[in-house]
Every structure is written in structure tokens, then in C-alpha cells.
Amino acid sequence: AQTVTQSQPEMSVQEAETVTLSCTYDTSESDYYLFWYKQPPSRQMILVIRQEAYKQQNATENRFSVNFQKAAKSFSLKISDSQLGDAAMYFCAYISDGFGNEKLTFGTGTRLTIIP
């Protein structure tokens, strides 16, 4: 079974600085997708960024980028120019490719605090 591990329960960063959230996963499959979701106090899970395992290029979305290391099974999220609105729980998630692989497997999350 696949597992996702987030070893940092809490992180903090000064506003406008850069922070990196760590995620590792365990799988025997070669085709899969990885995600970072943000959950603010409103509880709504918001997709931040997505990475296809077959792509070597790291995904980027504005201030958010990932460092995807397939061999090491590592998928970290870098937030540049941190803003107060970035404060939230961040969850790393995994899903296998193909039909019949419908469920996301989540890590336990990292609570990010932005210091003004």
C-alpha cells in the first residue's frame, strides 16, 4: 500500500521569505500523480499544485513550486515571497495512475504559520 509522510507537523516563516515543506512517499508503482493541497481555517481543501510522475520538469504555479525527486520518492513544496494568506495546513497527496485507482492518499499535514 502507498504511504505519504510529512515529517514537519509545524513550520513558520517570516512574511516575504521562502519556506520549503517536505513530503516523502512510498510506492512500488511507476506511474502516479502527486499533489499539494492547502486547507485554511475555512476547512476547504484547495489544490495548490500537481505533478505527474512521468514528467521530469518540476511543476510551478506562481509563487509555488515543487522539487520532485522520483528516485528518492521525495516531493517538497517551496513557497516564495510568503504572504499572510498562505497560512494554512498543507497536505501532500498521492494517487496511482489508471482506472480503478480512485482514492487520494494523504499525509498528516504541515501547519504553516506566517510571521508578519
Added chain:
Amino acid sequence: GAGVSQSPSNKVTEKGKDVELRCDPISGHTALYWYRQSLGQGLEFLIYFQGNSAPDKSGLPSDRFSAERTGGSVSTLTIQRTQQEDSAVYLCASSLAYQSTDTQYFGPGTRLTVL
């Protein structure tokens, strides 16, 4: 367009009572998923629907949990004879189709508290 909606937003119930949680997916999304988020935990997959059918119910924690989806749209998660360990946030998500390449979009969840 409108996102995934869930109701109620919060539900407080007494141990032993039945509760129904509702999810209204994004219009046109054929796949619907239920997850449970217990305090301090990640999300635990419960069940998914492709159209009105639920091919895999193995994620449901016990036979007190059931879910249905009618008309390929709204879904209801029912918990019978609630227990305190059922207290959690129940999140619903939908995706365009039933395949891993389609991103799952989440609703705001229902926070269930069992006294």
C-alpha cells in the same frame, strides 16, 4: 461555476443517534468521493461513486456507515447509531470523471461532533 457544497456545515448529535451528511458536487462531475478527517490526522478515504454506483465500499469504517448517490448528482453519507469516535470533519470531493488524471475538488466539509 459553483464549487462542491456540503450541508450541514456543523452537526452536533448525541451518541446513538443517526445523522445524514449531504454533498452536492460540481455540475457535470461524474465522480464523487467521501473522506474523513479526524482531529490531527490526514484524510482517510471512505468511498467513491462513479455515477450512482459505488464499486468499492471497503473504506467505510463499519457497517454503521452507508452512502448513496441518486441521479448522478447529490450524495448522502449516513452514519447510524453514532459513536464518539465518529466525531470528525467529513469532506466530499468531485472530479470530472473516474480516473486519477482528473483533479478532485473538495467541499468545505461537515464537522460532526458526537456527544
